[in-house]
Amino acid sequence: MSKHCKIDLACENISKHFSGFTAVDNVSFTIPKGSFFSILGPSGCGKTTLLRMLAGFESPSSGDILIKQQSMLDVPPNKRPVNMVFQHLALFPTMNVEQNIGYGLRRQGVAKAEITERVAAVLARVGLADSGKKRVEQLSGGQRQRIALARCLVLNPTLLLLDEPLGALDLKLREQMKIELKSLQKEFGTTFVYITHDQSEALVMSDQIAVMNKGKFEQVGTPHQLYYQPETAFVAGFVGDSNRWHGTIISVDDSSLMLKTDDGLSFRAKVAVEQKLEKGAKVEVFVRPEAINVSRTAHSEDDNQLTCTVQTLLFDGANSQIIALEPNSGGKITVAMPQTSDFVDLKTGDQLFLNWSAAQTLGFLVESENLVSAVGA
Amino acid sequence: MIPSITQSRRFTSIYNSYLVAFFIFLAAPLIVVAVFSFNDSMFPSFPWGGFTTDWFFSNQGEKTGIFFDSELLGSIGLSAGIAVVTTVLAISVACCNAFLFERFDFPGKAFLYILTLLPLVIPGVLLGVSILVFSSEIANYFEDTWLVELEFLRPGLTLVVIGQFAFITTICTLIIAARLKKFDRTLEEAALNLGASPLMAVFTITIPYLKPAIIGAAIVSFLMSFENFNTTFMLVGSDAPLTVAMFERLREGSTPVLNAISVLLMLGSGLLALINIGMQKKS
Amino acid sequence: MGNLGANARLKLGLWLLLMPLGLWLLLLIILPHFELLIFSITDPEDGAFTFEFYFEFFTEPLYWRTFLRTAVMSILATILTLIIAFPVAFYIAKMLKGRSKGIVFAMCLIPFWVSELVRTFGWMILLRESGVISNFLQWSGLAAGPVELLYTDATIMLGLVYSSMLFMVVPLVSTLDSLDDSYIEAGYDLGGTNWNVIREIVIPHAIPGIVSGCIIVFMLSLGNYLTPVLLGGKDSLWFTEQIYTQFITRFNWEQGSAFGLLLLVLSSLIVWLGLKASGQSFTKTMG
Numbered sequence: 001m002s003k004h005c006k007i008d009l010a011c012e013n014i015s016k017h018f019s020g021f022t023a024v025d026n027v028s029f030t031i032p033k034g035s036f037f038s039i040l041g042p043s044g045c046g047k048t049t050l051l052r053m054l055a056g057f058e059s060p061s062s063g064d065i066l067i068k069q070q071s072m073l074d075v076p077p078n079k080r081p082v083n084m085v086f087q088h089l090a091l092f093p094t095m096n097v098e099q100n101i102g103y104g105l106r107r108q109g110v111a112k113a114e115i116t117e118r119v120a121a122v123l124a125r126v127g128l129a130d131s132g133k134k135r136v137e138q139l140s141g142g143q144r145q146r147i148a149l150a151r152c153l154v155l156n157p158t159l160l161l162l163d164e165p166l167g168a169l170d171l172k173l174r175e176q177m178k179i180e181l182k183s184l185q186k187e188f189g190t191t192f193v194y195i196t197h198d199q200s201e202a203l204v205m206s207d208q209i210a211v212m213n214k215g216k217f218e219q220v221g222t223p224h225q226l227y228y229q230p231e232t233a234f235v236a237g238f239v240g241d242s243n244r245w246h247g248t249i250i251s252v253d254d255s256s257l258m259l260k261t262d263d264g265l266s267f268r269a270k271v272a273v274e275q276k277l278e279k280g281a282k283v284e285v286f287v288r289p290e291a292i293n294v295s296r297t298a299h300s301e302d303d304n305q306l307t308c309t310v311q312t313l314l315f316d317g318a319n320s321q322i323i324a325l326e327p328n329s330g331g332k333i334t335v336a337m338p339q340t341s342d343f344v345d346l347k348t349g350d351q352l353f354l355n356w357s358a359a360q361t362l363g364f365l366v367e368s369e370n371l372v373s374a375v376g377a
Numbered sequence: 378m379i380p381s382i383t384q385s386r387r388f389t390s391i392y393n394s395y396l397v398a399f400f401i402f403l404a405a406p407l408i409v410v411a412v413f414s415f416n417d418s419m420f421p422s423f424p425w426g427g428f429t430t431d432w433f434f435s436n437q438g439e440k441t442g443i444f445f446d447s448e449l450l451g452s453i454g455l456s457a458g459i460a461v462v463t464t465v466l467a468i469s470v471a472c473c474n475a476f477l478f479e480r481f482d483f484p485g486k487a488f489l490y491i492l493t494l495l496p497l498v499i500p501g502v503l504l505g506v507s508i509l510v511f512s513s514e515i516a517n518y519f520e521d522t523w524l525v526e527l528e529f530l531r532p533g534l535t536l537v538v539i540g541q542f543a544f545i546t547t548i549c550t551l552i553i554a555a556r557l558k559k560f561d562r563t564l565e566e567a568a569l570n571l572g573a574s575p576l577m578a579v580f581t582i583t584i585p586y587l588k589p590a591i592i593g594a595a596i597v598s599f600l601m602s603f604e605n606f607n608t609t610f611m612l613v614g615s616d617a618p619l620t621v622a623m624f625e626r627l628r629e630g631s632t633p634v635l636n637a638i639s640v641l642l643m644l645g646s647g648l649l650a651l652i653n654i655g656m657q658k659k660s
Numbered sequence: 661m662g663n664l665g666a667n668a669r670l671k672l673g674l675w676l677l678l679m680p681l682g683l684w685l686l687l688l689i690i691l692p693h694f695e696l697l698i699f700s701i702t703d704p705e706d707g708a709f710t711f712e713f714y715f716e717f718f719t720e721p722l723y724w725r726t727f728l729r730t731a732v733m734s735i736l737a738t739i740l741t742l743i744i745a746f747p748v749a750f751y752i753a754k755m756l757k758g759r760s761k762g763i764v765f766a767m768c769l770i771p772f773w774v775s776e777l778v779r780t781f782g783w784m785i786l787l788r789e790s791g792v793i794s795n796f797l798q799w800s801g802l803a804a805g806p807v808e809l810l811y812t813d814a815t816i817m818l819g820l821v822y823s824s825m826l827f828m829v830v831p832l833v834s835t836l837d838s839l840d841d842s843y844i845e846a847g848y849d850l851g852g853t854n855w856n857v858i859r860e861i862v863i864p865h866a867i868p869g870i871v872s873g874c875i876i877v878f879m880l881s882l883g884n885y886l887t888p889v890l891l892g893g894k895d896s897l898w899f900t901e902q903i904y905t906q907f908i909t910r911f912n913w914e915q916g917s918a919f920g921l922l923l924l925v926l927s928s929l930i931v932w933l934g935l936k937a938s939g940q941s942f943t944k945t946m947g
Contacts, residue, residue, distance in 0.1 A: 055566075055570055056569075057566055057569075076569075077566070077569040077570055078569045078570070078571075078572050078573055078574055078575075078578075079572075082570070083570055083571065084566075084567070084570045086563050086566070086567055087563075088561070088563065090561065090563045090564050090566070090567035092564060092567070092568075092582055093564075093586070094582070094585040094586055094588075103568070103571050103573075103581070104571035104572050107571060107572040107573045107577065108572055151571065152571075155571065155572070379754045379755065379841050379844050379845070380755060380757075381841065381845060382844070382845065382848050384854075388854075392747065392751070395747060396747075396748060396751055399744070399748050400767065402822070403767075403768065403771050403822075403825070404771065405782070405786060406779050406780075406781075406782020406783050406785075406786060406822070407771055407774060407778070407779065407782055408782075409782050409785045409786055409792055410778060410781055410782040410785060413785055420790070421785055422785060422788065422790040422791055422792075423790055423791070423792070423795045469680070470680045470681070470684055473676075473677045473680045473681065474677075474680070474681050476677055477674070477677040477678065477681060481670075481673075481674050481677065483674060483678075487943070489681065489685070490943055491942060491943060492685050492689065492690070493681070493685065494942065494943065495689060496689060497876070497879075498875065498876075498879045498927060498928075498931060499689075499693075499883075499924065499927075500879065500882055500883020500900065500923060500924075500927065501883055501885075502883055502885055502900045502903055502904065502920075503883065503903070503920045503923060503924060504692075506696070506903060506907050506916060506917075506920055507692035507693050507695065507696045507920065508688060508692045509907070510692065510695050510696055510699055510913060510917060511691055511692035511695040511696075512692075514695055539688065542684075542688070543684070543688040543689060546684060575669070600773060603775075604774075604775035604776065604777070606775075606776065606777060606885070606886055607883065607884075607885050607886075607900075610885070610904075611904070611907070611908075620775060620777050623777050623781075624777060624886070627777070627781060627784075627890065628890075635781065636781075639774075639775075639778040639781060639782075642774060642775055642778055643774050643778065646773040646774050646775070647770055647773065647774070649773065650766075650769065650770045650773040651766075651770075654762075654766055654769070658762070
């Protein structure tokens with residue numbers, strides 16, 4: 001974020017308590033103008049409550065919401081410069097496409113001729129120029145999506161909120177809509193706040209992602225940062241695939257530390273300078289399957305080396321994985337299957353040589369709210 | 378028993394004959410009423426005197442067709458008027474009730490809901506007499522204490538409307554509330570989000586959504602009022618709505634002009650029934 | 661505005677909506693019945709409390725016999741209606757699909773959109789001495805002379821069953837509709853016979869529909885006036901007739917009020933017993 005970026009939305013220490021539990025717990029963030037900001041988290045993490053507070057359907061228990069430096073606390077939902085694409089789109093079934101898109105303009109008292117003009121223009125921009133007279137039920141899932149977007153964008157909102165709008169679509173269409181949403185956002189230049197539990201949606205489309213868990217933001221960063229430099233165990237586990245073990249630190253020296261997982265594997269990880277890790281401390285350890293080198297012949301030099309046998313092959317085309325067993329300890333590790341000719345005839349029981357660097361082994365202290373140790377990176 | 382389970386031929390044939398008998402049982406009274414409206418005789422019974430449409434269109438001799446029977450025609454008008462007023466009142470209150478029960482939480486809601494359902498299980502005759510007694514008491518009080526005669530609280534058309542309204546409102550409330558229950562509230566939120574005030578959202582989104590139920594409830598209400606006898610009979614004054622007029626003639630023994638008006642009623646209510654069923658299908 | 665404003669508006673809306681409901685229930689349902697109660701225990705001469713109108717009911721055999729007779733025949737009519745309607749409702753809900761289902765269901769519904777008066781009139785034409793059935797019997801040689809089929813208890817029963825059939829069929833169809841075919845198939849698959857499956861799978865599922873159907877049919881029979889008067893004739897002895905006679909013919913409103921309340925107590929009692937026995941709640945059954 002450069003300093004001369006204008007800030008469209010700022011949330012300052014907002015919390016929302018319902019009787020008995022806290023849905024949003026002291027969250028602060030800012031979103032610069034024109035960016036695509038995602039809030040990623042499992043269901044029940046409070047992201048929907050956060051979004052509804054931005055739209056004005058819930059009021060925060062404490063904290064402030066500023067849109068273009070103006071507090072929104074006393075502004076009812078119909079007066080906020082914010083529009084929302086609802087989870088199930090909420091297209092009005094009693095109206096046709098044109099009437100749906102024109103609804104907001106009619107509420108603003110825009111002249112009829114201008115409404116017709118603007119509706120036609122926005123329909124053309126989302127590529128549905130001839131669909132104005134159609135009924136909502138006549139449209140396909142993807143078309144409805146675009147109508148719901150057009151209905152908001154025609155009002156030129158400062159902020160567009162999207163509540164998992166792709167959830168109802170099938171997989172193929174979802175992939176396509178991800179790309180389409182991103183390009184529409186670029187074209188209109190509107191600030192998008194997108195909430196989802198699907199990491200792939202967030203990673204593909206966003207400029208910035210906030211990972212949310214139990215009402216709090218765990219980490220805010222670019223997709224790249226979240227994937228390669230997770231700051232908490234939750235982020236490391238939630239974004240992307242990982243091998244995940246519980247383990248104990250067995251030795252610490254100047255340049256590296258040794259971990260032993262509960263099922264018996266031993267890893268070496270590099271120590272960053274400011275870490276205060278002691279022998280015997282409990283840690284959670286993450287290694288991404290695709291970070292592991294696999295060889296059928298011999299080890300190459302690296303920090304961690306394991307000799308394993310193939311226990312299970314999970315064939316899934318390009319995403320095929322191997323579950324490997326370390327015979328001495330009985331520990332298991334999942335690795336990505338290389339798509340080279342070497343591995344075409346791989347079968348259960350074959351021997352494999354695995355190696356990866358200490359830098360790709362991420363350890364986080366257990367039972368600690370904050371990040372204590374991120375080794376490597 | 379269900380199509381995927383084959384049954385013995387004997388069972389199937391017994392079941393089918395039962396169903397045929399049932400539908401004959403349902404249709405028989407209506408069919409004979411219709412058939413005898415074309416009987417060229419002074420009584421709606423055998424012997425069959427030949428085919429005639431006199432009971433609809435005749436205006437001379439001893440036969441007066443329904444279209445020239447000013448007494449019955451007048452009572453049809455009366456009933457229609459009562460039905461329209463009752464329907465408008467019942468639908469307005471029912472809409473309020475539906476929103477109240479579906480959208481608000483307040484202490485005593487469950488109890489009020491039971492009270493709302495109560496008119497369904499109060500016999501119509503009883504509803505009629507209780508309103509008769511209550512309104513007469515009020516009228517007597519005003520007459521004795523203030524020397525004011527409140528004519529509308531005495532048996533007559535106003536009381537008939539009030540009596541019918543008392544139970545028809547419950548039925549309309551149930552129909553409209555059932556549809557409101559299915560309404561997705563995010564549609565209203567979407568309207569607010571697009572700049573509508575809360576009241577505007579209700580009028581532009583929710584009410585149009587309820588329209589099929591409101592029309593359906595209005596049809597049901599109109600027919601229930603038009604055809605009501607029990608409550609009406611307890612509350613009428615000198616003007617007789619259609620059902621009361623027909624009842625009096627039926628007791629005296631009547632010409633087949635009664636059959637003729639019944640045929641018109643069947644056509645009318647059949648048409649309304651079909652419209653209503655069509656509406657339910659669409660929504 | 662803001663939080664407080666929204667809450668205040670909500671409160672205002674609640675009160676505005678409560679008003680018509682409250683007025684309707686209070687003025688047209690609660691107070692009139694309360695007035696009926698007052699009437700039935702007040703001596704018209706001196707305004708003192710009296711129990712004489714209830715006493716009159718229990719001492720005059722015509723009154724309490726009519727009352728019992730009305731109750732028993734209404735219960736009988738309810739049971740008969742249930743037995744007759746069940747196979748039909750089952751056929752509509754489970755045997756038919758799509759368009760034919762809609763048509764057959766509509767065929768059941770439409771006769772009941774026609775005024776009760778017209779339907780009763782039809783039965784009179786069918787059943788009276790000079791009526792269709794009597795003539796048919798004579799023509800076929802089954803009867804020597806004209807047969808009077810009106811003015812018997814069986815005729816009243818027929819009329820009661822007929823006039824409330826719809827109110828049994830509709831709730832039955834809607835509950836049976838919600839029974840997934842696979843349960844029935846599973847019943848047969850596990851070795852059940854027709855009777856087993858009906859008794860252990862279909863009927864338990866249909867209980868809510870059966871209860872609400874029975875309650876409505878019972879109430880309609882109890883409160884019926886046209887059928888007993890027109891099909892039962894002068895000696896039909898139906899309790900609603902007694903109420904009418906006291907109010908309109910004899911102008912004895914106090915006695916009529918007592919009768920009315922007794923009818924109300926009876927109907928509430930039987931409905932309550934029915935709900936208790938079947939473990940259903942009033943709101944769920946009726947709403």
